Amino acid sequence: MKIYIDGKYYDERNAKISVFDHGLLYGDGIFEGIRAYNGRVFRLREHIDRLFASAKAILLTIPLSHAEMMKAVIATCRRNKVQDGYIRLLVTRGIGTLGLNPKSCKAPSVVIIAGKIQLYPEEYYEKGLDIITVPTVRNLHSALNPAIKSLNYLNNILAKIEANNGGCEEAVMLNSEGFVAECTGDNLFIIKGKQLLTPPLSAGALYGITREVVMGLGRDAGMSVAEPNLTRYDLFNADECFLTGTGAELVPVVKIDGRIIGDGSPGPITKALVAQYRTLTNSVGESIYD
Ligand code: PMP
Numbered sequence: 096m097k098i099y100i101d102g103k104y105y106d107e108r109n110a111k112i113s114v115f116d117h118g119l120l121y122g123d124g125i126f127e128g129i130r131a132y133n134g135r136v137f138r139l140r141e142h143i144d145r146l147f148a149s150a151k152a153i154l155l156t157i158p159l160s161h162a163e164m165m166k167a168v169i170a171t172c173r174r175n176k177v178q179d180g181y182i183r184l185l186v187t188r189g190i191g192t193l194g195l196n197p198k199s200c201k202a203p204s205v206v207i208i209a210g211k212i213q214l215y216p217e218e219y220y221e222k223g224l225d226i227i228t229v230p231t232v233r234n235l236h237s238a239l240n241p242a243i244k245s246l247n248y249l250n251n252i253l254a255k256i257e258a259n260n261g262g263c264e265e266a267v268m269l270n271s272e273g274f275v276a277e278c279t280g281d282n283l284f285i286i287k288g289k290q291l292l293t294p295p296l297s298a299g300a301l302y303g304i305t306r307e308v309v310m311g312l313g314r315d316a317g318m319s320v321a322e323p324n325l326t327r328y329d330l331f332n333a334d335e336c337f338l339t340g341t342g343a344e345l346v347p348v349v350k351i352d353g354r355i356i357g358d359g360s361p362g363p364i365t366k367a368l369v370a371q372y373r374t375l376t377n378s379v380g381e382s383i384y385d
Pocket of ligand 1: 128251278279280281282300301302303304306339340341342
C-alpha cells in the first residue's frame with residue numbers, strides 16, 4: 096500500500112508522522128472515513144465539505160483547496176488500485192513544540208490511506224445488534240462540538256469500552272440532558288409507524304453523511320422524516336431501530352438495554368432501506384479510473 100503524506104507517496108513502513116506533531120501530542124487535527132465502491136468514491140464531495148467545516152471550527156488551514164483535496168483522494172485510490180475500499184483522510188496541526196499552543200505548528204500535514212475495508216460480520220446485518228446505553232455522556236456541543244470530526248475520539252472510545260464491558264459492540268450515548276445523541280461511531284435512527292426519526296445535531300450527533308443519505312431515502316419512500324429530541328423510552332418503544340455510518344452502512348438494532356425492539360428481528364423498513372442504500376452506493380460516486 097502507498098500512503099499519501101503531504102503530496103508524496105510512501106510505503107507502509109516508511110509512512111511516518113513526527114512525535115512532535117500535535118495530532119499525536121494533543122489529538123489536534125481532523126479526519127474523514129470514506130468508502131469506495133465499484134471504482135467510485137461515495138459522497139466524496141460531502142466528506143471533503145465536512146472536512147473543511149471541521150477545519151474551520153478548529154481554526155486549521157488545510158494546505159490544499161477543496162478541489163485539490165478531492166483530486167488527492169482519487170489519486171491515492173488510483174495509486175493503490177482501489178475498487179472497493181476504505182479511505183482514511185487526516186489533517187493534523189503539524190509539528191510544533193511540546194506546549195499545546197498551535198501557534199508553534201507551522202505546517203499542517205495531510206495523510207491519505209486508501210486500503211481494504213474491515214467489514215462488520217454478516218451476522219450483525221442478518222440478526223441485528225444488541226446495544227446498551229453507557230454512562231459516558233457525549234461531549235457537550237459547547238465544549239467540544241461532536242459535529243467536529245476531530246482526532247480526539249476519547250469520548251467515543253470510553254463509551255466503546257463501556258459497551259464492550261457490557262458485552263456489546265455498540266453503545267447508545269446520551270447527552271448531558273439525557274437525550275439520545277448517537278452511538279460511538281454511528282448515527283442512530285428509529286422508525287415509528289411511517290416516521291423515520293433521528294436525533295438533531297444539537298443533541299450531540301455528528302452530521303453523518305450516511306445519515307443524510309438515509310433521510311433522503313426515507314423521504315423518497317414517502318416517510319415523514321424528522322429530527323426530534325429522543326429519549327431512551329422512544330428507543331424502547333420504536334417499531335424498528337438501526338445505526339448508520341460510512342463503514343457500517345445500515346445495521347439493524349434488535350435490543351436496547353434489554354428491551355426487545357419490534358419483534359426482535361431486523362424490521363421490514365430497515366431491510367428495504369439497507370437494500371436501497373446498497374443500490375445507491377454501487378451506482379453513484381466520483382470515478383477513480385476515468
Ligand atoms: N457518529 C460518529 C461519532 C462517527 O464517528 C461517525 C463516522 N464513523 C458517524 C456518526 C457516522 O458518520 P458517517 O455516516 O459520515 O460515516
